[in-house]
Each structure stands twice: as C-alpha cells, then as structure tokens.
Amino acid sequence: MAEVSGTAEFGLGKGKVFPADRAGSLLHPARRLVQSPRRTVRATALGSGAAVLELGCGPGFFSPFIKDAIGSGPLVLLDLQLPMLRLARQRTCGGPGIVSVQADGAALPFTERCFDAVFIATVLGELLDPGACLDDVHRVLRPGGTLAVAETRRDSDFIAASPLRELAESHGFEWRARRGPRWQFVATFRSTR
Ligand SMILES: C[S@@+](CC[C@H](N)C(=O)[O-])C[C@H]1O[C@@H](n2cnc3c(N)ncnc32)[C@H](O)[C@@H]1O
Numbered sequence: 001m002a003e004v005s006g007t008a009e010f011g012l013g014k015g016k017v018f019p020a021d022r023a024g025s026l027l028h029p030a031r032r033l034v035q036s037p038r039r040t041v042r043a044t045a046l047g048s049g050a051a052v053l054e055l056g057c058g059p060g061f062f063s064p065f066i067k068d069a070i071g072s073g074p075l076v077l078l079d080l081q082l083p084m085l086r087l088a089r090q091r092t093c094g095g096p097g098i099v100s101v102q103a104d105g106a107a108l109p110f111t112e113r114c115f116d117a118v119f120i121a122t123v124l125g126e127l128l129d130p131g132a133c134l135d136d137v138h139r140v141l142r143p144g145g146t147l148a149v150a151e152t153r154r155d156s157d158f159i160a161a162s163p164l165r166e167l168a169e170s171h172g173f174e175w176r177a178r179r180g181p182r183w184q185f186v187a188t189f190r191s192t193r
Contacts, residue, residue, distance in 0.1 A: 013156060015125070015126065017080060017081075019081075020083035035150075035154075040186055041066055041069050043188075046069040049070065049071060049072060050070045051070075051076075051114065051117075054066055055078050056122075057077040058087075060088030067097075075098050075099070077101070078102075088100065105123065106128075113142045115141055115142065117145055118140070120149050121149075124157075125159050134171035144190060146176075146191075149164060149188075153184060161187055165187065172193075173190065
C-alpha cells in the first residue's frame with residue numbers, strides 16, 4: 001500500500017516515489033546484467049575531476065561507478081529519503097569527496113553553476129513536476145555542463161527518449177546523444193544559457 005508523506009506519495013506504481021524499504025530490488029545482482037552501471041556511467045563521458053550531482057541516487061546502484069569515473073572530483077549524492085542515502089554512502093564506502101544531501105530534487109540546496117554534470121537515473125518520472133526539477137538542475141549546472149538521464153522500460157515511470165528530449169529542450173538543455181536502445185538508454189544534454 002502506498003504511504004503518503006507531505007506532497008510525495010510513496011509506492012511502486014506510476015508517479016509514486018520508490019520506497020526505501022524496497023531498495024534491495026534496485027541493488028539486485030540481476031539488474032547489473034540488464035542495466036550495467038559501468039556501461040551506463042561510461043556512456044555519460046564524465047571527465048576526471050568533474051564535480052557531479054547524482055540526483056535521486058537511491059541506494060547507490062550507479063554511485064561507485066560515477067566516483068570511479070571522476071576520480072578526485074567531488075560527488076554529491078542527493079535523495080529525498082535518508083535510508084536511501086545511507087545505503088548509497090555504504091556502497092561508495094563514504095570515500096573522500098563524497099557528500100550526501102537529503103533534499104527535494106526540485107529545490108536543490110546549491111548555489112548557481114556549481115556542478116559540471118548532473119546524473120539522474122530512473123527518477124524524473126516519479127517527480128510531481130519534472131520541469132521544475134530540470135529548471136533547478138539548469139541553475140546549478142555551469143554553462144555547457146552535462147545533464148545525463150538514464151531510463152529503462154523496466155521502471156513503471158519510464159520516460160521515452162522523445163518526450164524526454166522535448167521536456168529537457170524546453171528547460172534550457174540542448175540534445176547531444178542517446179546511447180542504448182529505445183527501451184533502455186542514457187540521454188545526454190548540454191546546458192545552454
Ligand atoms: C527508482 S529509484 C532510482 C534510484 C537510483 N537512481 C537507481 O537508478 O537505482 C528513484 C529514487 O528517486 C528518489 N526521489 C524521488 N523523488 C525525489 C525528489 N523529489 N527529490 C529527490 N529524490 C527523489 C527516490 O527517493 C528514489 O531513491
């Protein structure tokens with residue numbers, strides 16, 4: 001049964017926030033076979049030393065691979081749910097340069113232009129207002145910075161590449177590429193001013 005907290009509704013259905021008590025399914029070894037976190041992160045071409053925000057990190061399925069890609073660059077893990085952040089920190093071994101922040105992805109507690117890239121995997125479809133989230137992502141990205149969005153049809157909140165492109169383009173992003181098939185891809189965008 002869905003649990004309602006504040007304005008967010010938790011549950012497994014469409015448009016609901018994926019609950020922390022089901023985090024284990026996001027880390028299930030079978031997921032790695034169909035959605036390799038290493039290949040997904042590699043497709044975003046994050047540069048070594050980049051400052052990266054992982055928005056809606058959940059239990060950190062992708063986080064260690066982002067950290068590997070950016071090396072000494074700072075990584076901010078952000079999620080609405082504290083138990084998710086705890087799991088993500090465990091997976092990244094709380095390494096140096098990793099900060100976790102509990103916040104709403106549509107009200108980011110960061111100054112303007114402080115990230116080189118923002119990585120968002122299977123989150124946007126859960127948000128009440130994904131456009132508001134992208135506006136804020138645009139604000140915290142440096143001009144020319146990268147927005148990477150990973151989506152999979154296995155997720156009930158899947159957003160296909162074409163509506164995703166339309167949404168991002170209407171919030172200040174320029175389409176760059178889609179890697180992977182239509183049912184599971186990483187789309188990259190460039191922040192424009
Ligand atoms: C389906 S999980 C995906 C987690 C992770 N990105 C992954 O692919 O394994 C969605 C995550 O987004 C988070 N989330 C949903 N709405 C959010 C919001 N408004 N602000 C921040 N995080 C949010 C949830 O708490 C959950 O951890």
